[in-house]
Amino acid sequence: MIFQHLKGALMVENKSNMKGRVTVYSVPGCPHCTQAKAALKKLGLPVCEVDINKHRELQTKVKRLAGCSSVPQIFFNNVYVGNNEDLQNLDPQQLEHLVLLVREEPVPPDAPPVPERASDVSEAMRNLILKLYSDHLSEDGKTVDYKAVRRSPYYEQYCELAVQLQRVELLSLSREEKLAFFINIYNALVIHGNLRLGFPKTLWQRYRFFNYVSYLIGGEVFTLQDIENGVLRGNRRGTAQFLKPFSKNDPRLRVALHDVEPLIHFALNCGAKGCPPIRTYTPQDINNQLRAAAEAFLENDDSFMIDSMRREVKLSPIFKWYKADFGGTDEKLLNWVFDHIGPSQKKLSLKALLSAGNVKPDDPTVSARISACLSDISLWMKDHHLQLNLAKTELLVIPSDPKIHHNFSIQLGSSTITSSRTARNPGVVIDDQLNFTDQVASTTRSCRFILYNIRKIRPFLSEHATQVLVQALVLSRLDYCNALLAGLPACTTKPLQMIQNAAARVVFNEPKRAHVTPLFIKLQHSAPGLQDHHWFGTPLSSFTNADLCTSQMLTLCK
Template sequence: MHLCISSLSSSTTSLLMPSPTLDYLTLIIFSLITAFTLSILCSVLNRKKKMYNLTNMKGRVTIYSTTGCPHCKHAKSALNELGIPFVDVNLDNYPQARKEMEEKTNRRTVPQIFFNNIHVGGNDEFSKLEKDRLQELVNEVTNNEPPADAPQIPDPSTAVQSDVSSDIKCEPDEYAVLAKALRESGLVSNHRKNLKWHKKTIIGSEATEWLAKHKNIDIDEALKLGQELIDRYFLHPIHGDRKFENGSSYYRFLEDDDDKALNMEFTSECEPRSASEVGEDLRRLILKTYSKYLSNDGKKIDYKGIAESQEFQEYRRAAAELQRVNVATLSKEEKLAFFINIYNALIVHANITVGPPVTVWQRYRYFNTVSYKIGGYNYTLNEIENGLLRGNRKAVGSFRKPFSKDDPRLPIALTELDSRVHFALVCGARSCPPVKTYSSKEIYEQLQSAGEAFLEGDEALQIGEKEVKVSEIFKWYRVDFGTTDEQVIQRIFEHTGPGSKRNKLQTLLENKSSVKLSYLPYNWDLNSN
C-alpha cells in the first residue's frame, strides 16, 4: 500500500492540496479524505494485477482439456489471470492421457485440474475455491516438486497431428468436368409438362444425344455416362427411380435445386472421398475455427469474427464435398459421429450466414429450412436430428414424421435411438450444450462425457430433497427418456457423472419416495458476443 500511495502522490497532490489559508481541522479532514481516495485507487489498480506471479514453482499445475471446450478455456483463462502457470494436456493431441485422467479422477469430463497430485476438480470446483484453500494449493506447487503419483506429462513427440491443412487437396473428378460441360450446353431450360413447369431441367433424350456426340460414343455408352452422373450425385431425376433414360424424363443438376442448401455456394469437383474422411476434415476445421473465436469465459462465440476469418472461408469450400458423399455405407457409429458433427457445423454456418432465430416462428422456420446437400439429397436441421439421429421420430410440435415410407433418405436413418444425442446437438442458444465434435471410434464414450458435462451445470440439473429440476430438453423429448417421472429420473441418473448430484439422485431412487420432476426455463439468447 505504501508503494502504491507514493507512486500516486505526485499525480494527485496538486489536484487535492487545500489552500494554505485553511485551518488545522480542515487539514485533518483533507488528509483523511486523501488517504481514503488513494486507498480506493490502489485497490482498483491491484485488482488489475495478478494475485500470484509464480515464476519459480517447484511443482506443477496440470489441466486436462480438449480443443474448443468452453469450460476448459474459462479455467485456463482464470489460471492466467491469477498468474498461475500450468501445463495443458490436450486430450485431442494426447488421447493416450485420457485413461490416466479417468483413473485419477473417476470422471470423463474436462477440464480436470491438479496442483501436483491434488485433484481440484473441474472448472466449477476451481471457480468456487475459498481464498485460503487456493493459497494452500499455491503453496503446495510453490514449495514442493510433483510427487510420483502426480499426472504425467506426455512426451511431445507422441502428439497426434490434428490440424487440417489450410488448403485441402483433392483428386479432380473427370465426371465433374463432363457434368459442367453438359450443364453449360444450353440444354438446361424451363420445361412444361401438362400444366406443371419444371424449372432448370434437362430432358433425358437431349442429354443422351449430347453425351453421345460430345464423347463420340454410341447411345448405349451415352446412357451409361448419364447413369454415372446420377450415381455420382451430379444430377437427379425429377420423378421416379434414380435411373437415366433416353426419353422424355426430366433431370436437374444439384446446383439448380431451389432448396438453398448452405453448402451449394461451390460445386465439388473432387473425386468423392468416404463420408467418414470428409466428415473428419470438416470436424477438425469447424473445431479449429470455433476454438479460436470462443471467448475466454467459454460462454460466447464471436460469430462476426468467424464470418470474416480465413478458417471459415476454407470451411465453406470444404463443405461442398458433402454434396456427393455416400452415407449409405456408413456404420451406426460412423453415422452418429458424422451427422452430429454436420448438424453442429450447420448451426454455426447458419448463425453466421442466415442469422440466428429470435421468435418462436423464426425458430420453426430456421430448423425446417436451414439445410446442407448431403449425398445428393437435401437435409434440414430437423431432418438430421429427428429423421436421421432419432430414427425418424416426430419433431417437437409436429404431426408427422420427417420421412415418409417411400422417402429415399429413410434407409439412412438410424434404427435405434441413443438419447444421449440430445447432449451433443447444439442450437446456438445459451441453454444448449456447447459445441463439441465426435469421432466414430469413441462415439459412445464421447456421448456419455457430453451428458455428464451437460448435467454438471445448474442450468441443466438441480436436485432438492424431493424435487428434481432439469432442462426442458427432457420435457420436449420426454418420449426418448421415459414415460414416467421415475423412468426419466433413472435415465438422468445414468447420464450424470460421479459426484454429489449422482449421489443425491441415487438416494432419491433408492428411497422410492415421491419425487417431483420439474423443468428449468430454457435460455434462447444467442451464445454470441
C-alpha cells in the first residue's frame, strides 16, 4: 500500500500549521467514504468532511467539478483527486506533491464549496459592515453617505459574504455559537437594511423594516423579528405582536434557544438612541462578553439612574419592552439589575432602596416616545391634507400615585409642549387627579350664565317655551358626559344640583329662595327631564334622565 510506504515521510505532526484543506464529499454509511477518510487521517491531513445528503445545495456544484455524482469525491485544495480508488492508486510522488500543496498553500478562491462556519461568516460580516458604516459616516456622526457606501468595493464583498449565509449549517451550532452568530448577524442586518432602504422614521416604517428585512440563512429566511424574538428569545412574542414568530411545524424552531437569554438585549442594536453600542461577539467566552456589555450599559445614566430622594429607579425602555425576560415583576427586574451591575455607587444606592422596599421604577424616555408618536400623527395628518394645531395640543399626565409629580415636556419640531394640570377633551375638562372639580366648575359657570340670560327674558316667555329652553340647557350642558361624574362624592356634584334647582325655579318663575320639591313634583308630567333632583347620585338614574330628556326634546322638535 502506498500509505504504508509514505507513512513516516509524510505524516503531519501539527495540523494547525496546515494552510490548505482536504475536502471529502461523502454520505453516512458508505464503506468507500470510510476507507478514504481513514487513509487521509493516517497522513495527519485536515479533512473537511461534507455530508452531501445534508447539504443538497452543494450537489450540483460538486457534480460539475467532479463530472459525476458518486461518493466519495476528494479534493486537495482546488485539485480534484477522484474517488477512494483514485486516492488509493496515487503514486508516492503525486501524493507527496498534494500533501505539500495542502501544507504550504492556503485554500484558493476556486476551491470546492463547503458549508461555511457560522461564527467565521458572522464575524467577517460584522467587521466589514462596521468598516463601511464608519468610513462613510459624516463628521457630526448624524448621517451616512449611502450612495458612496454602495459604490465601495467593500460593499460588494459584504454582499458576497451575505450570500454565503445560505450554506451555513445551523442545527449543529452550540448555544454559545448560536448566540454569537445571530447577535452579529442581527446587528449587521440592521446596518445593511439602513444602507439599502434608509433608516425607518415612522411606526409603520419600523414595523415593515423589522418584519421584512431578512437574510437567507441555512436555507431558511430569517427577518430581524425572527432572529430576535424567534431565535434569541426562545420563540417569544415580541412587542405589539399577537403570535409567536415560529409555529410548531416551522423548521426554524429547531434553531431557537431553549430558554430566553436576557443579556442579548445589551448586545442587539436596532438603531434606536437607547440601544447599546455595536460590538462583535465570539463563541468563546460569550457569556462573559454579554455580561460585560450589560454592565457597561447599566453604568450609563441614560440607561439606569437612581433618585434616592424620590425613591425612584429610572430604567431604559428596554426593561419595559422585555420585562418578562427579566422576571416579569418590578421586584425581580430590580434584583436582576442589582446582580448584573458592577461595583459602584449605583449598586450601593440600589441595595439600600431594595432593602427598604417600596421602590418606584420609572421610565425616563416617556417624553421621547410621546414626542415620536406625536410626530407620526403630524406626518399622517400632512399626508391626508390636515394640520396638527399645536396651539390646542395639551399634555396631561395621570400618575398611578397622586403623590408622584411628573414634570416633563414633549418636543415636536421647534415647539415644546409642557405638561399641565388639566386638559380639555371636546367639552370635558379632565384633571390629573380625575376628581373632575374643574369640569364641574366649568359646567356650573356656563349654566349659571345661561340661566341668568333666560331669567332676564322670562317675563316675555310662556311656561312651555321656558321649559324648552331649560331642557336644551340640561341636554347640552348638565347631561353632557355626566356618566363621568358617577360615584363622585356629593360635595363635588352639589354645584350641579344647585344649577338644576335654579333651572326649576326659572321654569315656574319662582324667586331664588323658593323651595324646589313642589316644583319637581309639578314637573313630573310636564318635563320628565327635570323630575328627579337626585339623578347625580347614581349612574343608573344619570343615564335614565338623559334618555328622558332626549325623548322629550325629540317630541318637541316634531
